[in-house]
Structure formats: C-alpha cells, structure tokens
Amino acid sequence: MTGFYQFYPNVVTLIGSRHGGRTNLMPAVWQTGISKNPMVYIVSISQKRFTHGLIKASGVFSANFVDFRYLRTVVRLGGCSGRDVDKIREFGIELGQHIQLDVPIVKLAYASFECSVQEIIPSGDHDLFVGRIAHVHEAEGLKGGSETIDCSAVKPILYLGKDTYLTVDTGSLITTE
Ligand SMILES: Cc1cc2nc3c(=O)[nH]c(=O)nc-3n(C[C@H](O)[C@H](O)[C@H](O)COP(=O)(O)O)c2cc1C
Structure with missing residues (x-):
C-alpha cells in the first residue's frame, strides 16, 4: 500500500529523555497536542529507539521545538542512537534548566x-506516549500572548517524508478573524 505519508508535512520536535545517568535526544515527527485543559501532548515512538526505554523507565520526557536553521543538527540526531553515542556531547547541544520535571531542555529551542x-498505548510498530504537560518553556522575546508560533521570529522545521524538509512562508499567512 502506498500514500501513507499524505498527512505530512508535520512539525519535527526533539524528544528529550533521561534515565540512569543517560541523557538523550531524538527527532520525532509523529507528535501533536490532544488536550488543552489539561494540556496533553502525544508522541509515537518505535520500540527500537533508545529513547523508548529511557522514557518508559523514567516516566517523563521533553519535547523541544527548534528553528529551521538547526536542521542539520536535527538530522544528525536522527542518524544515530543514544545507545551508541552520547549525542548531547557529540553534537555540542547546550541544555537549559528544567522547571518541574527532570528532563533535558534544549537551550536553543524556541519552545x-x-x-x-x-x-503508553501500543499502536503497531510504535507506542504512543501520552504526556501531561507540566511546564511550557518559551524563548525570551517570543511571548506575545498569542500562544502560537511567531513565524516572523522563528521558522518551524516541517517534515515531508523521504528525508525532505521545508519551513513556512510568511507571505502565505492569513488570519481569519
Ligand atoms: C525527521 C525525523 C523524524 C522522526 N520521527 C520519528 C518518530 O516520530 N518516531 C520514532 O520512533 N522515530 C522517529 N525518527 C527516527 C529517530 O529519530 C531515530 O531512529 C533516532 O536515531 C532514534 O534515536 P535513539 O535510538 O537515540 O532514541 C525520526 C527521524 C527523523 C530524522
């Protein structure tokens, strides 16, 4: 069967995990918010990922949204496993301060x-991790009270499948009220 990826493009996030002295990051595109009150966010993670075991063991994770200009780093993070490499050290990723939960916060993330x-809901070759959001970090200067991404300041990474990426064109912005 073909055509599965017709639901793309989706935003790529970096899923952060930490357990037993190991801290890890992996890109994930199968993710979204599903409830606002309470805030609930889901990500689908293959049982094969090192991240899967770390989150299962710790019961916590982070989702970090980074600008399109960091695409190369994101691709590199998806090209190897934390099982074999300390990706935080290898790729020189700076971590910021977590607030509520012991999870890795990517300093250069815009949120x-x-x-x-x-x-954790089994869903075929991936498991769905349903996460209650305990804290939202937003980069300084981006808070306009609008709750949405300020696309004049940051460009989300969008994934189209087949190792193809794009970002938004602010020229196409329309607000319908
Ligand atoms: C753009 C992109 C999106 C990805 N999305 C997912 C995803 O949603 N779920 C998943 O399990 N793996 C996804 N992957 C694959 C993992 O990021 C990749 O296998 C990674 O090396 C796993 O790292 P880990 O073993 O350190 O956890 C994605 C990879 C890329 C490059």
Missing part, C-alpha cells in the same frame, strides 16, 4: 514542554 507519561 519546550516538560511532560509526565500519563499512558
């Missing part, structure tokens, strides 16, 4: 979520 695992 990060701290999540505690509410439920």
Whole structure:
C-alpha cells in the first residue's frame, strides 16, 4: 500500500529523555497536542529507539521545538542512537534548566514542554506516549500572548517524508478573524 505519508508535512520536535545517568535526544515527527485543559501532548515512538526505554523507565520526557536553521543538527540526531553515542556531547547541544520535571531542555529551542507519561498505548510498530504537560518553556522575546508560533521570529522545521524538509512562508499567512 502506498500514500501513507499524505498527512505530512508535520512539525519535527526533539524528544528529550533521561534515565540512569543517560541523557538523550531524538527527532520525532509523529507528535501533536490532544488536550488543552489539561494540556496533553502525544508522541509515537518505535520500540527500537533508545529513547523508548529511557522514557518508559523514567516516566517523563521533553519535547523541544527548534528553528529551521538547526536542521542539520536535527538530522544528525536522527542518524544515530543514544545507545551508541552520547549525542548531547557529540553534537555540542547546550541544555537549559528544567522547571518541574527532570528532563533535558534544549537551550536553543524556541519552545519546550516538560511532560509526565500519563499512558503508553501500543499502536503497531510504535507506542504512543501520552504526556501531561507540566511546564511550557518559551524563548525570551517570543511571548506575545498569542500562544502560537511567531513565524516572523522563528521558522518551524516541517517534515515531508523521504528525508525532505521545508519551513513556512510568511507571505502565505492569513488570519481569519
Ligand atoms: C525527521 C525525523 C523524524 C522522526 N520521527 C520519528 C518518530 O516520530 N518516531 C520514532 O520512533 N522515530 C522517529 N525518527 C527516527 C529517530 O529519530 C531515530 O531512529 C533516532 O536515531 C532514534 O534515536 P535513539 O535510538 O537515540 O532514541 C525520526 C527521524 C527523523 C530524522
């Protein structure tokens, strides 16, 4: 069967995990928010990922949203496993301060979520991690009270499948009220 990836493009996030002295990051595109009150965020992670075991063991994870200009680093983070490489050290990723949960916060991210695992739902070759958001980090200068990405200041990384990426064109912005 073909055509599965017709639901792309999706935003890419960096999922952060930490357990037993290991801290790790992996890109994930199968992710979204599913509840606002309470804030709930889900990400689908293959059982094969090192990240999967770390989150299962710790019960917490972070989701970090980074600008398109960091695409190369994101691709490199997705090209190897934390099982074999200390990716934080190898790629020189600076971590910031977490607030509520012991999860890695990517300093250059324009936003990060701290999540505690509410439920893990088996869903084929991936498991769905349902995360209750305990804290939202937003980069300084981006808070306009609008709750949405300020696309004049940051460009989200969008994934189209087949190792192809794009970002937004602010010329196409329309606000319908
Ligand atoms: C753009 C992109 C999106 C990805 N999305 C997912 C995803 O949603 N779920 C998943 O399990 N793996 C996804 N991957 C694959 C993992 O990021 C990759 O296998 C990574 O090396 C796993 O790292 P780990 O073993 O350190 O956890 C994605 C990779 C890339 C490059």
